[in-house]
Amino acid sequence: MVAGTTIKLTQKESYNALLSGNRQWVAEQLKSDPDYFKKLSKGQNPEVLWIGCSDSRVPANQVTGTKPGEVFVHRNIATVCSHSDMNMLSVLDYAVNALKVKHVIVAGHYGCGGVAAALTHKQFGLIDNWLRHIKDVYRLHSHELDRITDEETKINRLVELNVIEQSYNLCKTTIIQNAWKERDDLEVHGWIVDIKTGLVKDLKVTSSGSKNLGYVYEVNSEAVAVH
Numbered sequence: 452m453v454a455g456t457t458i459k460l461t462q463k464e465s466y467n468a469l470l471s472g473n474r475q476w477v478a479e480q481l482k483s484d485p486d487y488f489k490k491l492s493k494g495q496n497p498e499v500l501w502i503g504c505s506d507s508r509v510p511a512n513q514v515t516g517t518k519p520g521e522v523f524v525h526r527n528i529a530t531v532c533s534h535s536d537m538n539m540l541s542v543l544d545y546a547v548n549a550l551k552v553k554h555v556i557v558a559g560h561y562g563c564g565g566v567a568a569a570l571t572h573k574q575f576g577l578i579d580n581w582l583r584h585i586k587d588v589y590r591l592h593s594h595e596l597d598r599i600t601d602e603e604t605k606i607n608r609l610v611e612l613n614v615i616e617q618s619y620n621l622c623k624t625t626i627i628q629n630a631w632k633e634r635d636d637l638e639v640h641g642w643i644v645d646i647k648t649g650l651v652k653d654l655k656v657t658s659s660g661s662k663n664l665g666y667v668y669e670v671n672s673e674a675v676a677v678h
C-alpha cells in the first residue's frame with residue numbers, strides 16, 4: 452500500500468498502487484471466506500456510528516478492530532458536530548432511525564491539526580469558518596485553557612474539550628432526543644485516539660438520556676407548526 456511507504460512513487464504509481472492494493476485485499480478476503488463479498492452485499496447492520504476526524508491516521512475500522520459492515524462512519528475536519536451541518540445530521544438521522552445504532556462515538560485525536568490551527572490567529576481561508584466551531588469551544592473553556600502554557604498540552608486538552616462539547620451538541624439534536632424517548636439502548640460516547648500509541652481514551656462522558664441537557668435544549672415529543 453501507499454500509506455507508510457518511504458519510497459517516493461510517481462503520480463501513476465501511487466494511483467496504480469491503490470488499485471493493486473484493492474485486488475490484494477479482495478484476494479485476502481476471498482482466501483479466508485469465499486462467500487465474503489456475497490454475504491457483505493446482502494446489507495449492513497452496524498451497531499455503531501463513528502463521528503471522527505478526517506485525519507488519515509484515525510480510520511474507524513482499524514482503530515476499533517472492526518470489519519466492513521460494522522461501523523457507520525462520518526468524518527470531518529477536527530470532529531465537529533454542528534446542528535446546521537446537513538451532512539452530519541443526515542448521517543446521524545439515518546444511523547439512529549434507520550440503522551438503529553446503539554452507540555454513537557464522537558472520536559477526536561491528540562495532535563489534531565484542525566484543533567491546532569484553531570488555536571492560532573492565522574487565516575487559512577475557507578476552513579476558518581469551520582474552525583470557528585473549535586474557537587467557540589475554546590471560549591467556553593477559556594478559564595481552563597488560558598492557564599495552560601505548554602502548547603502541546605493546550606492543543607490536546609482542547610481536543611478533549613472539543614469532543615465533550617461535540618458530544619453534547621449531538622445530544623441536543625431532536626434526532627437523539629426523540630430516539631431516547633422511543634428506546635433506551637442508544638448511547639453517545641466521547642473518545643480520544645492517541646496516535647502515538649494507537650490506544651483509545653474513553654472520556655467517560657457517555658450520555659443515554661436527555662435529563663442533563665439543560666432546560667433550554669429539552670424538546671417535547673410533538674412537533675408543532677411555528678406561526
Ligand SMILES: [Zn+2]
Nearest residue numbers: 504506563564
Ligand atoms: Zn484531526
